[in-house]
Amino acid sequence: MSGRNLPFVGIPCCVRQIWERPFHTVADRYTEAVISAAGCLPLLIPAIGPHVDVSAVLDRLDGLLLTGSPSNVEPHQYGGPPSMEGTLHDPDRDATTLPLIREAVRRDLPVLAICLGIQELNVALGGTLHQRIFDMPERFNHRRRGLAAARKLTMDERYGPAHPVHLSPGGRLTDLAGGAGEIMVNSLHGQGIDQPAPDLFVEAAAPDGQIEAVSLPGARFVVGVQWHPEYKPLENSFSRALFMAFAQACHAIIAGNTANRRAA
Numbered sequence: 001m002s003g004r005n006l007p008f009v010g011i012p013c014c015v016r017q018i019w020e021r022p023f024h025t026v027a028d029r030y031t032e033a034v035i036s037a038a039g040c041l042p043l044l045i046p047a048i049g050p051h052v053d054v055s056a057v058l059d060r061l062d063g064l065l066l067t068g069s070p071s072n073v074e075p076h077q078y079g080g081p082p083s084m085e086g087t088l089h090d091p092d093r094d095a096t097t098l099p100l101i102r103e104a105v106r107r108d109l110p111v112l113a114i115c116l117g118i119q120e121l122n123v124a125l126g127g128t129l130h131q132r133i134f135d136m137p138e139r140f141n142h143r144r145r146g147l148a149a150a151r152k153l154t155m156d157e158r159y160g161p162a163h164p165v166h167l168s169p170g171g172r173l174t175d176l177a178g179g180a181g182e183i184m185v186n187s188l189h190g191q192g193i194d195q196p197a198p199d200l201f202v203e204a205a206a207p208d209g210q211i212e213a214v215s216l217p218g219a220r221f222v223v224g225v226q227w228h229p230e231y232k233p234l235e236n237s238f239s240r241a242l243f244m245a246f247a248q249a250c251h252a253i254i255a256g257n258t259a260n261r262r263a264a
């Protein structure tokens with residue numbers, strides 16, 4: 001068979017200090033989900049900010065997946081007040097992902113944004129964030145449990161269903177859920193969307209009103225979810241459908257490029 005039929009999905013890395021040295025990292029559940037649930041090949045993008053030519057990177061990709069992370073988008077990126085002392089940030093990731101998102105959207109490249117990724121998507125397109133949802137009296141604790149307690153849990157307990165989200169009628173996620181108005185999701189985030197970016201459609205919200213999913217109307221596939229569908233996606237029908245829809249959009253990029261080459 002001529003041509004390339006395996007989509008390449010770029011995954012920007014986080015910068016982590018390990019043994020007092022910086023490493024560019026991605027949790028293996030994201031790469032595994034891209035392989036097993038989407039049938040695509042993950043390619044890691046180092047978080048080297050302005051040293052990345054986003055156009056050259058995206059020339060070689062068929063999709064972009066943005067991962068969760070313990071770090072938070074620096075508030076100056078969306079005009080927010082300074083973070084409280086001790087808040088974990090990753091400025092090199094910010095400097096990498098935000099331009100990548102904007103250029104991917106401009107190119108109509110498929111984007112799947114997870115946890116921190118949905119926050120980056122919202123900021124990149126002009127939205128703002130709540131920095132500490134767990135301190136807001138009108139919200140419940142979306143971190144589920146304190147960090148000390150979470151460390152004593154098994155992975156299945158940490159990433160198990162935590163609360164429902166209500167899906168917006170007519171939204172892309174409602175279609176993926178087979179018309180269901182509600183699904184159960186896990187919940188491990190301290191930050192979340194405040195004001196959604198002007199062009200984003202709110203796809204889902206928690207019972208307390210916190211925005212949990214967004215999409216970009218008119219785009220081939222730009223979807224962000226605040227939960228973690230990458231955890232055992234083949235065991236969850238909605239997660240499986242979400243990754244399959246992302247994969248189909250990535251395959252469409254390859255098909256379009258092939259058709260353009262033939263026409264030329």
